Amino acid sequence: MRNSSADHVMMEIEANKPQGNGLVVGQGLSPLSETLWKEKANIELVGDVSARLTWKDMTVMVSLSRNGETQNVLEGLTGYAEPGSFTALMGPSGSGKSTMLDALSGRLASNAFLSGTILLNGRKANLSFGTAAYVTQDDDLIGTLTVRETISYSAQLRLPDRMPWSEKNTLIESTIIEMGLQDCADTVIGNWHLRGVSGGEKRRVSIALEILMRPRLLFLDEPTSGLDSASAFFVTQTLRGLSRDGRTVIASIHQPSSEVFELFDRLYLLSGGKTVYFGQASEAYEFFAQACFPCPALRNPSDHFLRCINSDFDKVKATLKGSMKLRYDTNDDPLEKITTAEAIRTLIDFYHTSQYCYSAREKVEQISEVKGTVLDSGGSQASFLMQAFTLTKRSFINMSRDFGYYWLRLVIYIVVTICIGTIYLDVGTGYTSILARGACASFVFGFVTFMSIGGFPSFVEDMKVFQRERLNGHYGVTAFVIGNTISAMPFLVLITFISGTVCYFMVRLHPGFEHYIFFVLCLYASVTVVESLMMAIASFVPNFLMGIIIGAGIQGIFMLVSGYFRLPNDIPKPVWRYPMSYISFHFWALQGQYQNDLNGLVFDNQSPDLPKIPGEYILEYVFQINVKRSKWADLSVLFSMIVIYRILFFIMIKISEDVTPWIRGYIARRRMQQKKQKSGNLNTTVAPFGLTQSPSLRAFAAANRATGRSSNKREKKESQV
Numbered sequence: 001m002r003n004s005s006a007d008h009v010m011m012e013i014e015a016n017k018p019q020g021n022g023l024v025v026g027q028g029l030s031p032l033s034e035t036l037w038k039e040k041a042n043i044e045l046v047g048d049v050s051a052r053l054t055w056k057d058m059t060v061m062v063s064l065s066r067n068g069e070t071q072n073v074l075e076g077l078t079g080y081a082e083p084g085s086f087t088a089l090m091g092p093s094g095s096g097k098s099t100m101l102d103a104l105s106g107r108l109a110s111n112a113f114l115s116g117t118i119l120l121n122g123r124k125a126n127l128s129f130g131t132a133a134y135v136t137q138d139d140d141l142i143g144t145l146t147v148r149e150t151i152s153y154s155a156q157l158r159l160p161d162r163m164p165w166s167e168k169n170t171l172i173e174s175t176i177i178e179m180g181l182q183d184c185a186d187t188v189i190g191n192w193h194l195r196g197v198s199g200g201e202k203r204r205v206s207i208a209l210e211i212l213m214r215p216r217l218l219f220l221d222e223p224t225s226g227l228d229s230a231s232a233f234f235v236t237q238t239l240r241g242l243s244r245d246g247r248t249v250i251a252s253i254h255q256p257s258s259e260v261f262e263l264f265d266r267l268y269l270l271s272g273g274k275t276v277y278f279g280q281a282s283e284a285y286e287f288f289a290q291a292c293f294p295c296p297a298l299r300n301p302s303d304h305f306l307r308c309i310n311s312d313f314d315k316v317k318a319t320l321k322g323s324m325k326l327r328y329d330t331n332d333d334p335l336e337k338i339t340t341a342e343a344i345r346t347l348i349d350f351y352h353t354s355q356y357c358y359s360a361r362e363k364v365e366q367i368s369e370v371k372g373t374v375l376d377s378g379g380s381q382a383s384f385l386m387q388a389f390t391l392t393k394r395s396f397i398n399m400s401r402d403f404g405y406y407w408l409r410l411v412i413y414i415v416v417t418i419c420i421g422t423i424y425l426d427v428g429t430g431y432t433s434i435l436a437r438g439a440c441a442s443f444v445f446g447f448v449t450f451m452s453i454g455g456f457p458s459f460v461e462d463m464k465v466f467q468r469e470r471l472n473g474h475y476g477v478t479a480f481v482i483g484n485t486i487s488a489m490p491f492l493v494l495i496t497f498i499s500g501t502v503c504y505f506m507v508r509l510h511p512g513f514e515h516y517i518f519f520v521l522c523l524y525a526s527v528t529v530v531e532s533l534m535m536a537i538a539s540f541v542p543n544f545l546m547g548i549i550i551g552a553g554i555q556g557i558f559m560l561v562s563g564y565f566r567l568p569n570d571i572p573k574p575v576w577r578y579p580m581s582y583i584s585f586h587f588w589a590l591q592g593q594y595q596n597d598l599n600g601l602v603f604d605n606q607s608p609d610l611p612k613i614p615g616e617y618i619l620e621y622v623f624q625i626n627v628k629r630s631k632w633a634d635l636s637v638l639f640s641m642i643v644i645y646r647i648l649f650f651i652m653i654k655i656s657e658d659v660t661p662w663i664r665g666y667i668a669r670r671r672m673q674q675k676k677q678k679s680g681n682l683n684t685t686v687a688p689f690g691l692t693q694s695p696s697l698r699a700f701a702a703a704n705r706a707t708g709r710s711s712n713k714r715e716k717k718e719s720q721v
């Protein structure tokens with residue numbers, strides 16, 4: 001699928017590439033894509049649109065159980081991120097890096113409660129839905145699309161309609177090249193049956209999707225995880241390049257090499273949710289030395305920092321030398337041997353009374369005072385129609401390529417309807433056929449439609465991609481619901497018309513085109529209602545097992561009150577008949593099909609002693625159908641249900657997006673207040689300098705600041721100990 005435009009981009013980027021380097025090395029971003037953004041694309045970044053982010057005394061508490069147990073995941077974090085800077089978050093696993101990014105980007109889990117102040121350009125702002133871009137740890141991508149298609153659809157969803165396709169394409173190609181994805185650009189992402197790109201390549205696709213729009217504020221959770229060291233370096237370099245153009249970039253990074261570490265402007269080091277260090281990355285080395293944990297000369301600084309603050313394996317290594325930390329005095333002589341927990345406490349104490357902490361707080365105050373432009377949603381610039389069209393097309397292509405989505409279902413539907421056809425083959429008009437026709441209709445509109453819940457896992461995947469894109473402001477809920485509804489239509493028409501035709505002609509239901517078309521339309525409407533119901537469930541239960549159990553349960557109840565297992569008038573009224581049978585789509589489908597099939601037929605047992613029974617009589621006195629109601633009215637109710645369920649789907653997404661977080665936040669706040677009342681402590685935030693430091697340590701640290709140290713000497717002493 002590589003085209004001449006891609007080659008053209010490749011040539012331009014090659015021409016711009018500094019000599020002797022690999023991929024666009026130097027500034028990270030290719031000059032071409034920057035030019036495009038500034039000139040050709042004419043995308044307006046008017047006025048002061050830079051993003052200055054500050055967070056002060058940020059504490060995140062999570063509720064762990066129903067009895068109100070809570071835990072502080074982050075405690076009193078203070079810091080800032082400025083345009084033109086690349087801030088790295090580091091810390092051992094579980095130290096709270098992802099939670100910190102979630103808190104800053106406004107995407108905390110529903111059981112988490114945030115206190116403290118987060119300001120964007122001096123004002124409170126909601127950073128989700130496109131104001132900030134966020135590359136999460138999970139790569140929620142559409143498995144059937146190629147890398148190029150994934151980026152291309154994303155571009156079409158967000159770039160302005162007025163931008164010519166050639167320019168969009170150039171931007172897409174240059175982003176592919178920036179992320180080093182040119183060799184796998186035409187490989188599919190991959191899913192359960194398609195072997196696709198590697199984990200590291202997926203990671204880079206996720207980053208490419210967000211840097212495509214050159215966001216003013218970018219969060220990345222472990223962008224280099226799963227990448228080899230060279231790729232990690234190039235990706236970090238690209239991110240740094242992005243920041244150099246006035247963007248604010250904050251990323252959590254695991255195990256950076258010393259070359260990658262050198263690319264960081266600022267470092268935020270966390271341990272157990274507390275700040276160990278925040279300041280210039282280049283000064284962290286000095287900070288550790290001042291705190292008497294100097295980095296040995298030949299050790300990667302980030303390895304050293306993490307080793308000093310990782311206590312996860314202390315218990316395992318209790319007998320090993322590695323679990324103890326050595327501190328040095330000003331003469332580089334070993335001072336004391338302490339546990340990692342003590343080392344962490346010492347470092348945290350040291351930081352909170354250090355100049356680093358004071359100047360960070362001072363800077364936070366300064367930045368927060370400046371009231372800059374409110375960043376509006378930096379998400380999509382494409383029109384609503386373009387978004388709806390692109391989503392429909394993308395979803396259609398995904399469905400057509402995913403064997404499990406509809407093709408397998410089509411095969412199973414045909415097999416099952418052939419089975420139905422052979423069981424009820426040429427059902428006839430004898431007395432016994434009355435029961436057979438009723439059972440056949442009940443099976444078709446009960447079980448065959450029930451099989452549609454098999455598509456649930458695909459709906460859950462769709463919802464994950466939607467959640468990611470929605471939170472990053474790629475498009476709105478309405479465009480998604482429209483795209484999802486229209487794209488599924490052709491497949492549902494295909495499935496229901498093929499299987500309905502097989503069934504109708506094999507069983508030889510009531511002859512006549514009108515009867516045939518009613519039967520397949522009724523089947524189409526019923527299957528579409530089930531799909532819509534399952535999509536609504538997927539919007540608030542994003543879990544395969546739970547969703548299928550809930551969906552099966554709802555359908556089981558609907559089936560029970562459909563009028564086949566118990567005649568409509570015999571169903572007890574208060575609950576089951578009103579309203580349950582009326583909201584059961586099986587009920588309307590069955591009532592309509594009974595009329596469609598039996599009305600006008602005469603049942604004759606070929607015996608002179610037995611009467612001929614008109615279908616109308618059976619409908620009224622056996623199936624208790626109101627024959628005065630037109631069968632088309634029943635079909636209309638079914639089609640109305642499709643619309644109602646789609647609206648319900650829309651509302652569910654809106655609720656899960658807006659109302660649920662509000663309710664959960666309210667519950668979390670109440671719990672926290674109750675907890676505080678119990679403990680008698682009403683102060684919500686952590687005191688700025690709440691962590692104390694002993695006078696001796698302070699004096700010792702001050703002495704350290706004034707003293708030069710020899711790393712070689714230290715290293716020798718460490719190895720001796």
Ligand SMILES: Nc1ncnc2c1ncn2[C@@H]1O[C@H](COP(=O)(O)OP(=O)(O)OP(=O)(O)O)[C@@H](O)[C@H]1O
Pocket residue numbers: 062063064073091092093094095096097098099100109110111112
């Ligand atoms: N919503 C939550 N409910 C309960 N516990 C939580 C919640 N969010 C975070 N935690 C806990 O807080 C701690 C920090 O989690 P977090 O994912 O932020 O760490 P991390 O530094 O990003 O880890 P890793 O590097 O392994 O991804 C973990 O112990 C985690 O279990």
